[in-house]
Amino acid sequence: MAVYTQLGPEQVSTFLAQYDAGELIALKGIAEGVENSNYFVETTKSRFILTLYESRVDPADLPFFYALLKHLHEAGCKVPRFIPDRNGEWLQNLAGRPACLIEFLQGVSVTQPTPAQAKATGVALGQMHSALADFDQKRPNSLGLLSWRPLAEQCTARGLEDINEGLAKRVEAECDFLEERWPKNLPQRAIHADLFPDNVLMLGDRVTGLIDFYFACTDALGYDLAVTHSAWCFTNDGTRFQSDLSANLLRGYDSVHGFDAPTRDALPLFFRGACLRFLLTRCYDWINTPANALVTRKDPLAFLRRLDFYSDDANISELMGQLGNGIEAG
């Protein structure tokens, strides 16, 4: 959420000269996305996002992200494209960092979603899942089930206890619970894996772009839905479940993609897994980020509260009721 690498317009003009992109007329560093440096670039022809990849994104993963967005774009999904230069190259080096010129999409990231916006997001997620049925590139989920116990160990029991009393034991028990029951045989596909409201651009109730695919990986579709559900259907601090958003998100997803029976059965586990993933990465960042650093630390307990919600059978019954009798998964 900051600009780590400062670029001057002279550098950016030289960079743009490789593209058929017009002349630079505005350049603003923007505070957005994961830990990359992003610039809003306006030229005489169009507008773009210029991204410099800092340490958090492995350059070896960029071809996967490129292929994924190309595939989704060609399937009609609203995602930003990587722009190729005159030689067809979409990956450059700028200021010593891997750099890409990316399509600028209109739209804003809502912070207080309405039911209609949650439904549109469910539809967009379902369309994305359908479109990826024939996408065959793979990227392991480095923040999946098997990463959670080691992540907890890196946080250390003391670190977790400092965040919340009893948290170390709670996390260990949750790892035991999920590792024992996690479905092993569900089909896997490319998923977004981080579809928070931040990463959905909207105009009114319409989705104009799904963005920030830098956690995209190969995993179960139901897990992606669970991440999206946990991100959209609670107040930010996790204290209040928003049932109307949930019903709409699930209905929207169901209307275009649907759930097969094994995915439906596994959803309660996926919900808990999604919460544990964000709880642990937030704990890790909390412990390892100075309070006054560039990056805003996000409250880990917001996902402990969600985990509590999804661990309650009565709540799961309500949610399963909201799934309705949708179409089968495509």
Place this chain on the structure above:
Amino acid sequence: MAVYTQLGPEQVSTFLAQYDAGELIALKGIAEGVENSNYFVETTKSRFILTLYESRVDPADLPFFYALLKHLHEAGCKVPRFIPDRNGEWLQNLAGRPACLIEFLQGVSVTQPTPAQAKATGVALGQMHSALADFDQKRPNSLGLLSWRPLAEQCTARGLEDINEGLAKRVEAECDFLEERWPKNLPQRAIHADLFPDNVLMLGDRVTGLIDFYFACTDALGYDLAVTHSAWCFTNDGTRFQSDLSANLLRGYDSVHGFDAPTRDALPLFFRGACLRFLLTRCYDWINTPANALVTRKDPLAFLRRLDFYSDDANISELMGQLGNGIEAG
């Protein structure tokens, strides 16, 4: 250089509804300017900068800045206007902070100015000075001559010595030197007082906007020229004077505004004063800003090196030669 206050699009849409400004279609936090929060706002009608004033700008000064930019705009200078709402109000409250909607100007801030760009900046500065001859609002320069000794005391001798050996004595001697000789009877006028390349938007060799007037105040015109000269005519770190930029900046200024004899005579003092001002504010920030804070600390010594340059008689002779025989001040 960061976004301190997070705004959601819902808040911004409500804010925009007060204006005849169209519907929100893009919102990006941008890393720019002094310590305010700035957003790039695009609507169905136009584009704007939305600024929230954080602690560094005193809201009581905003009417001065508003009047100054209005005056300059009406005089044909390229500056961003504060946009009034449907009731003519240009100052609002948003997220608990004073907030203004400001015209978005095209152009980029060069980091390696060319002689032609330095000349255009000299011209723009001269035009601004001419345009302000009949602007009569006043704002004291809180970072002028009389502030420097107290600022050095706030840094403490120990703090200054930690930055560079001998700095405390050097600063004290410079305060003595300047306080004794500083011209008291030169006419004063509103000046920008911070016209670094960051604060000049350009397209090619053309100035499209002078921005960031939040240090603007009433002081001598020659001091404003000296600030601009010290900011534009050296490599960033202050180690190398760029004579061609200097000649062009001075020639550009001289071509539209010129220097009267007392201003010309006082320029050597103004150059040293400008350096001392940025040396001391950078020392203060260096001492009071954690190394890993949101704000990038700027190297104080870059202005000590400039001060050394301007304290050398041979260099001053060269500069005075560059002033030529321009027109008299308007």
